[in-house]
Amino acid sequence: MAKHETPLLDQLESGPWPSFVTDLKQQAATKPECWDILGILELSFKDRITHWKHGGIVGVFGYGGGIVGRYADVPELFPGVEHFHTVRVAQPSSKYYSSANLRQLCDLWEKHGSGVTNMHGSTGDIILLGTRTENLEPFFWDLTHDMNQDLGGSGSNLRTPANCIGESRCEWSCYDTEEACYKLTMQYQDEIHRPAFPYKFKFKFSGCPNDCVAAIARSDISVIGTWKDDIRIDQAAVKEYIAGNYPSNGGAHSGRDWGKFDITKEVIDLCPTNCMWMEGGELKIDNSECTRCMHCINVMPRALRPGAEKGASVLVGAKAPILDGAQFSTLVLPFIPMSADNDFEELVEFIEKVWDWWMEVGKNRERVGETMQRVGLPTFIKVMELEPIPQMVKEPRSNPYVFWAEEEVEGGFERDVEEFRAKHAA
């Protein structure tokens, strides 16, 4: 493969941030097709437009997802990227790896592909960037047989679920997000690999309302840890914070002098429900008013911890703007237990109810949040066989446009206009 001049990209080799251009050039030493990647990207920098064609359905036998087809629109200039398909490999929970595992994957990708990756794609997969159609099956064979690993999702199916770091290294996680993510990923392999949905569908698992995996913004079913009982307080540690012996916010603000820690200003006054106060040198919380926003816990991690009766809130319907505008997920189940012992059955039951309904009524390319908007939240709640509760809304409706069903209204809808006219002259 010819080396291309890349005067524009070369300018991205300077500066303190790691340069993907430098990295690609170094890789090109052993994988010459990386020159064509650089070359076509340079052309885009010059033309200020992409040089990739629209789609193309490629994949491995039996799977409808996991591979994204891609072809250059200037293949004659850059034959090394004529085909430039992406392979999505399902990532392990929390994206922990061993070097042995990754080295093997690198070898595989060097053998069958360009050697270029994304660690990771937006949804969470390991993205292997750039290979030819004829390499897909051999790669998949080696991935499954040699590594015991598998592809992730793409297209109108369940996308590879993702989770925050959870209990493995976070004191706030209210359930085992890694196990929940793993279990449900394994359970729904068919839904991940063989598109049967109206459009894509995502699960994300966050251990607490800080929501480090952006479940509420980016997943159709957002499972976010929470608790039922009281915030656990270590009053001795509270005193240490007040005394300035522990850094606020786990040291997150230590780069600037914000003055002495002020528990009133920094914690009590910022509590969105005003449910905290000091009394006799102790921090008091009216937990019945707490909405578990995490702020006080975030600020004083050595003094405060989530309660002990833990589980998750389930929210539904987040998506990016295309097509009807962005949506955050909506609170549907305020609290469910999240236990691996019963295979997360409360969650599984709910997920399958959502799918059953959405697969029936969802339109082509309609995310479940859009389907919810189209039918209305009251209808969604009804088909989910849930009791409507005020926690599902920020506020009650302000318009008076209520649908009443005939059976709810005394005497029904049928009336005789003649009878009416007998009492009311026209």
Added chain:
Amino acid sequence: MAKHETPLLDQLESGPWPSFVTDLKQQAATKPECWDILGILELSFKDRITHWKHGGIVGVFGYGGGIVGRYADVPELFPGVEHFHTVRVAQPSSKYYSSANLRQLCDLWEKHGSGVTNMHGSTGDIILLGTRTENLEPFFWDLTHDMNQDLGGSGSNLRTPANCIGESRCEWSCYDTEEACYKLTMQYQDEIHRPAFPYKFKFKFSGCPNDCVAAIARSDISVIGTWKDDIRIDQAAVKEYIAGNYPSNGGAHSGRDWGKFDITKEVIDLCPTNCMWMEGGELKIDNSECTRCMHCINVMPRALRPGAEKGASVLVGAKAPILDGAQFSTLVLPFIPMSADNDFEELVEFIEKVWDWWMEVGKNRERVGETMQRVGLPTFIKVMELEPIPQMVKEPRSNPYVFWAEEEVEGGFERDVEEFRAKHAA
């Protein structure tokens, strides 16, 4: 006219609140048709349904508004209310009256109508309730000739404007709402009496953001007093409040023991912009952060007053739910002078611009707020020839769906797909 049995209405004669039933019965002694009013209302109480027919166009020559036609759907039972038209009489600003004036109106209504009124209708008019078609012209003749008064508005026209009590008895009024209301009512008599609009249109004038005439909720053009400079502070009076010598909120809370007045809790902490503080025993305000919400002034009327550079904000588009849902008015002109000396020309100019546009593009029965929603606020601002400013919105748009005009985009919209294909193979 026969006296009717009214066992249901009779039950509304007990209780401490003034009884309209008792009043009607007493009136019936001299105006027997009031028995038929009581009779038909009793029938509605019995049947739990109205006994008035749908509309009927009646009026006085040359006017399209001011009279609302009404006929009983059981005229044979209650001939005294077979016709029961309403006459809307334009009220004076702030609804001040002399007894001489009102007595004359009462005599007129006793002569030509039922003797029943509303003081006042929802929009502000004096409502004279119940007369026959043949009485309308004689009544109107007497009203104009003997009393020098006139009808108000109804139908798809300018409705009778209304105003708060304003400077006549309120220390907070930032402009002369009475004069503004009067001047514009006189100026737009034609628009009030001869429907030419797509639908109804209301002006309301409030002297300050407390908005006692509900301009922001109920008028298509809401003119609400505000000021530009600093809140005027009498520090001596502040001290009196702190000392508990002046009652908080003008005595509005004196019926209950709320404890000693606490300026921090009751004023400073409740300021929505947190722009107030105590310093050296004085109350300080960062007026550049103030949004003039009136709370501090409301609580300490003897210490705080609106600034001296006064005028009004103009907001557009309020309406009740029918049809697209309720709307509050939207801030369009943050500050205009409001001076009788120039006949409120800034306001007049704006009103006429709104009308010119709305009469052209508004659909039948579409309130101006709905027209604004239909075309979008950016378009409305453009046709009003206003600079877009952030004060018009609570927040910028969160969706990325921006309309770009061809002239805004380098190279325009026209492109040659062949040329494109030459560089981008399909």
Added chain:
Amino acid sequence: MGYNPDKPMDGRISDLGPPHYEQFFPPVIKANKGKWLWHEILQPGVLMHKSETGDEVYTVRCGTARLITVNFIREICDIADKHCDGFMRWTTRNNVEFMVDSKDKVQPLLDDLKSRGNKFPVGGTGAGVTNIVHTQGWVHCHTPATDASGVVKAVMDELFDYFTSMTLPAQVRIALACCLNMCGAVHASDIAILGIHRKPPMIDHKRITGVCELPLAIASCPLGAVKPAKAEVDGKEIKTVKVTVERCMFCGNCYTMCPAMPLADPEGDGIAILVGGKVSNAKSAPKFSKLVIPFLPNTTPRWPETVEAVKKILEAYAKDAKKYERVGEWAERIGWEKFFEKCDIPFTEKSIDDYRLAYNTWRTTTQFKYTSHIK
């Protein structure tokens, strides 16, 4: 003199507008307009305004029905003549106000008012319940889903003590509209009593041809539930409309446009309660009222279900809210789930918005409070 029907246009006068307000000003108002410095509520229903000239005006506010007779107005005029140089005014909330220019004139005025039985209750000021603004109801309107004056009388009888006192956390504005048209614009009230229909319109095929423009009737439906149809009337096929009842949300706009589509019904009609609206920009921005009770029946003559619902909400608010906190501000501070719990109002799916801007009301956060709603 007077109108001559034979020459209707002779000597006709029009477009006079309202009388100029100034002629109706009491002298102390005329002298001090624009000069007022501050005010104070001396006792429920009695206000004093102080002018920079040193003048004072004392106002006595009385609740009245909105539906009043000329008889009654003349009695008001008598009072004004006796105490107030013949002047008076009305507030935007149907209260009548008598003004005197010195403190010693207040008590005689109050005594006079008291001597007239329950006709002139003094109050409606400050942190209390002032008079209910309302629409016509069954006494004059053709589209109501409930009465107005009757419901208001029943509610005010029950809330009377709140009218004559100032013991609430803030003013409470109650409003009634007898149908969704909301001539009374109750959509921004602390407590709104709203007449609602619950049965779809009947189609009077015999009448529709004569009284309706079919395209207007069809266009009137915001949800497109009114559609063109045909029917047989007296053996002839006519053009008419039909209604997809599943898409009807009973707004009544079709009846407004087409008299042949009546929807009122004794059992279908009733009252919805909305709460938490406000007009004032004080502290928080204006808020719409929110639907919390979707239906209460028209139990004449005293609407006990409605009276009780209003009172229950008012008393839960009175007990729980902070000083200066309006009903809506209270509900938002405690959270709507707590509002329903504290007011002991069952939450139903009817309170969940499914109209055009519904998504903005969905709870898109993990922040919530545990209440009895969560089993």
Added chain:
Amino acid sequence: MGYNPDKPMDGRISDLGPPHYEQFFPPVIKANKGKWLWHEILQPGVLMHKSETGDEVYTVRCGTARLITVNFIREICDIADKHCDGFMRWTTRNNVEFMVDSKDKVQPLLDDLKSRGNKFPVGGTGAGVTNIVHTQGWVHCHTPATDASGVVKAVMDELFDYFTSMTLPAQVRIALACCLNMCGAVHASDIAILGIHRKPPMIDHKRITGVCELPLAIASCPLGAVKPAKAEVDGKEIKTVKVTVERCMFCGNCYTMCPAMPLADPEGDGIAILVGGKVSNAKSAPKFSKLVIPFLPNTTPRWPETVEAVKKILEAYAKDAKKYERVGEWAERIGWEKFFEKCDIPFTEKSIDDYRLAYNTWRTTTQFKYTSHIK
């Protein structure tokens, strides 16, 4: 062994899913999962977590490009082998983390990382700017309106000091999506860099018959701007589509559905800046990012206009916001009119919503602050 194209289904394995995470846990993680008590950021990029067992784990976080080669991954593996028993992990924001089980192992690790030039910047913790999540851009995607990796490199070079320090009022999450499809879901970021198109699609009539389902192309437009049409191709009339350009808002959904409707353009395409979004439920509910700069050009290779805009916003925020206040919380507290003033960003009508829920963004209160916008 290996894949045999002649017998593709022989010995095929599928639906294995991801490897079980536990095999990749460093020993200290495995031993303490679920037992962590608290954590502390010891210095930018270095965290310590304390377990109830007394164990501690020290994490060193390094920014990397998202676009990396196997060469580079092997270097990461070398580091993990040398310091971390062969384990490592990635964060959701494309940072790589190395964990060690005692404090004395931290400095040697940091020294090693530092010795590798600018490959492993340590930071991305606490009240700073962490790594930018982003999409593919011109390196792989067929619908982008801008590049991704290149813009990110340019921005992070400029904000580098904020990555390696913790001096901001709160964490600032920056994200980039190269078109409205937002594979990167930038709609809830403190600062979002969004590729946008500004020219309506061309119609490739020659190709459309072969590559598009016309009804899908027509249905794809949220505003109904794509309509059926006819065109002549090679002397034959074919069915095709046309676009009402006044109704086009350049979302590109038609191109997604129909390859014969390309809309990318060197001059039309560029970047919009949105700010103030957040995902976390901490303090305030999650917020969408708001569009504040409607367009900046694709000035390759370093997008100076975009870099400057991001930096200006970040620095205005850093100067003005209170401790713990996210960008959106700051903007809401000071008011958006003050945001535009303090950030010195011109306000345009493009920032005023006119999409489906637009009414909720209109200012329906008299509360506003005077800024230079009011002449």
